[in-house]
Amino acid sequence: MSEQKLPTRAEDFPEWYNTLVVRADMADYGPARGTMIIKPYGWALWENIQAALDKRFKATGHVNAGFPMFIPQSFLEKEKKHVEGFSPELAVVTIGGGETLEEPLIVRPTSETIIGHSYAKWIQSYRDLPVLINLWNSVVRWELRTKLFLRTLEFWWQEGHTAHATKEEAEFETLQMLNVYADFAENEAAVPVIRGRKSESERFAGADETYSIEAMMGDCKALQSATSHHLGQNFARAFEIRYLDKGNEQQYCWTTSWGISTRFIGAIIMVHGDDQGLVMPPRLAPYQVVIVPISKTDAERAAVMEAARAVRAELTAADIRVKVDDREGLTPGFKFNDWEMRGVPLRLEVGPKDLAKGTVALARRDKPGREGKSFVSREGLAATVAAMLKDIQQSLFDRALAFREQNTFDPKDYAEFKSAVEKGFALSYWCGDGACEAQIKEETKATTRCIPLDQPGGAGACIHCGKPAAEKALFARAY
């Protein structure tokens, strides 16, 4: 563990984040500029995120597959907007096996093109539809300004790619997966999100519509946490993904894609973390409970270690993820700080006095000091711990939601709007015009994060230009 002091969030939020990611042993930079090593503690969180998502993908009929990381350069050029969007960010393999390649290979920035090529081969008839495939992999986008988890040259994610017979089915899929992401974010990560449609300028390169979930970080900036794209027939036409319908006519498919990445780990850190370090949501935490045995003498140590192991067995049997910190030569205080830094939701202390009384001490990570500490009976401990973890999960969500609501504004005019987006989110009527959006961005650094699906109804005047507006947009400064 690096010993660099953690600044408070109020002092320097970006530096708090950078220091915390390293001190909590989540990730580190790789030797090639901008690449990331996700360390075991960070990867354990990612594995729990994967499991929670994968279960939802399979429950909605999707299957996983493995696609190559190399895409022939010519593929990228087949969809005009797609290549415009991605070509500045590509990593290109020009040498293989000691020879210069005739056609360079692109390391995938995303897989729509190679998927399009394959689906065109695989899909012949309406009987072959829908195709509902997901990939867990990593992708490469050449980024110059990197930040661990939030923006790295290579990142891990999943990318879903589906093909359908009708526009309606593709639309249903796009929104279904948006809802899967929102359900995951809120109920697994305790991160409240706003579901919405992207403006044209914020859309995925090659999509007819992009939907996203947006979350408010601890510094009141927005983070796009997952996206779901209705690709229309754009990729189907570029790659000739066609099917013979029931009337024996050739039709183009309608396709979608959707993804969530290791960037979301950044959201978990910035939504729940505090000045003591990470706060892991219990449902995704690598360890839900850390047991710290406390003893002075060898005899005490033997007794408390035995109790600690018994508690571990009891909690493990109840499907609770437990770590016993039996490191020697470290004080309990050091261990407390260490696990607070790593955000373990619940600390369980066992000392000689506890043994005598048949109790253990529990300390909640979400409530520092006395407020979060209680002494509970060894009897029925697994149920007590499970209930407390559930309560922590809920209280993290409630706190994050209250924070977002406190920092979301409904400005009366553009002057108020300008100060609102310095402080947090602004929900304001917007005319929908890209030029107006660009001016707002230039003047305030705030972008349209999305046009929320939940609308107040009615109509109003654009917060910037005053023209009639049918919908409110969510404006914020964003990661």
Added chain:
Amino acid sequence: MSEQKLPTRAEDFPEWYNTLVVRADMADYGPARGTMIIKPYGWALWENIQAALDKRFKATGHVNAGFPMFIPQSFLEKEKKHVEGFSPELAVVTIGGGETLEEPLIVRPTSETIIGHSYAKWIQSYRDLPVLINLWNSVVRWELRTKLFLRTLEFWWQEGHTAHATKEEAEFETLQMLNVYADFAENEAAVPVIRGRKSESERFAGADETYSIEAMMGDCKALQSATSHHLGQNFARAFEIRYLDKGNEQQYCWTTSWGISTRFIGAIIMVHGDDQGLVMPPRLAPYQVVIVPISKTDAERAAVMEAARAVRAELTAADIRVKVDDREGLTPGFKFNDWEMRGVPLRLEVGPKDLAKGTVALARRDKPGREGKSFVSREGLAATVAAMLKDIQQSLFDRALAFREQNTFDPKDYAEFKSAVEKGFALSYWCGDGACEAQIKEETKATTRCIPLDQPGGAGACIHCGKPAAEKALFARAY
């Protein structure tokens, strides 16, 4: 499903394999030469393989992490033998974000070098040891002659990388992981394996010792199924992985690495497959049971579909992986062939007569025709099916072991040896000399697969040169 006819194994084993992989919907070539797409049915098998291995890795104290795919070119050059071994096979990124890179990046062929660089930073003291990390990822080796699963430009695998304080601990780890692989291969995949030490010429580039498990395929050739490397202090010295011991002295670490890849899917296909198609070992099969409802009239269809769904619910509740084939417009015969091709261990038929009698028909994939067919009561069906799956698992292992034993020879002299390695494995005394090994290879195409850990004891004369030999080696033609 492609409709190319499956040749028998006797007619043309390589063509049988190539056709089967495609017809069973396991994999396909990607658009960039030599790359592979693992289709959902193949990937589901890989996911089950991953789960079975990951459980064993975690039970032996390992944790997973994520490392970058890009390695600075200079890293590869730090370990002399390593760079010699891998440099002809590298894919090189020379352009990133539109600019030519100052230092080209290698797409990892394996991660010892970047791991070495990181461990040197992470490990300071004996308290930091051992480090026991595993990675699930894909790697790239530029191969000109490719074959799906067996040899592709990119393949998926896991690579374990550990660092230890002493040579003994590293040796223990290397053999422990070899045993984990053997346990997995035999008890999950029903693939009998021979554990052994590689000769110097077959060693991993940069290892002091390489151990492997070797299996006999259906054409009697050998396939190296997993490897475990004792890297000595070679990478520790190249990358300065050092620790302060208890006596406050700087020491070099001892490191290991070990891996198994999607190549093992090729072994499962070639060990168990028959002239009708794949035969999946039940413990790893994507679907363990396929239910085929049989009906003529609409009324019958409604009744058998209801029964099929009830059976599915019952089996699923008993943790059995079930697929109901409710596709319309296909005959039962077509479905039977289709699922035989895909190797589902058990077919369960439900027709109107079964409903009346309270039975279902079960057909074992490992015993074609009448021998494998039985009619069993609906009562206690989950237990019946579970027992039958267990029996299939065991019988696949027994059959593969008997086949290997029938085709493993103990030749009396070099003339017999030459004909033995045309037919199968030869277990023969070998002097250990690399030049002798090279001559054998040139004369017979057989290589030393390994020097088995299980030795008869005693000593003999080298099967080729007649010099004294202390150990028998396993010779075979190999994939």
